[in-house]
Amino acid sequence: MKRKDYINWDAYFMGIALLSAERSKDPSTSVGACIVSMDNKILSVGYNGMPIGCSDDEFPWNREGNPLDTKYFYVCHAELNAILNYSGTDMKGAKIYTTLFPCNECTKAIIQKGIKEIIYMSDKYAETDSIKASKRMLDAAGISYRQYVPVGKDITLSL
Ligand SMILES: O=c1ccn([C@H]2C[C@H](O)[C@@H](COP(=O)(O)O)O2)c(=O)[nH]1
Numbered sequence: 001m002k003r004k005d006y007i008n009w010d011a012y013f014m015g016i017a018l019l020s021a022e023r024s025k026d027p028s029t030s031v032g033a034c035i036v037s038m039d040n041k042i043l044s045v046g047y048n049g050m051p052i053g054c055s056d057d058e059f060p061w062n063r064e065g066n067p068l069d070t071k072y073f074y075v076c077h078a079e080l081n082a083i084l085n086y087s088g089t090d091m092k093g094a095k096i097y098t099t100l101f102p103c104n105e106c107t108k109a110i111i112q113k114g115i116k117e118i119i120y121m122s123d124k125y126a127e128t129d130s131i132k133a134s135k136r137m138l139d140a141a142g143i144s145y146r147q148y149v150p151v152g153k154d155i156t157l158s159l
């Protein structure tokens, strides 16, 4: 008889997004994303990090101060990295699992690539203009978004 406590697709892909976030060097918000085809095949993953050639030991991780000395001008967002990491040609109709609701810039890229559904975990910046703009664009473009519903299963990885 088959195992009964296997995880569902949402838990599987959000789990991969969460594991990807563990690669992030951001000390305050690590983000992971996983892009999945219509038939539940993983197309790409990403996390927030400095662009290639921009050392994450040398570029700043600060949130405040002179804007040029904060991370915001430099860090490449998880969702954008997942899109850029994809080596295939077509992600039309795909879903993206992300640990943080995508900002307006990631949302533009998500829309332009033909992704049709966003499954997010945290929406901690819901009150910001960036996220309000994201939702406005997503609603206009007919892209659905829903918050991930935890299945209540703790998985410990001994790595
Ligand atoms: O769509 C998004 C929005 C943000 N991020 C990343 C960018 C930063 O590294 C953090 C946010 O840092 P805070 O200290 O919470 O402002 O999240 C992302 O990957 N995707």
Ligand SMILES: [Zn+2]
Binding pocket: 077, 078, 079, 080, 102, 103, 104, 105, 106, 107
């Ligand atoms: Zn973003």
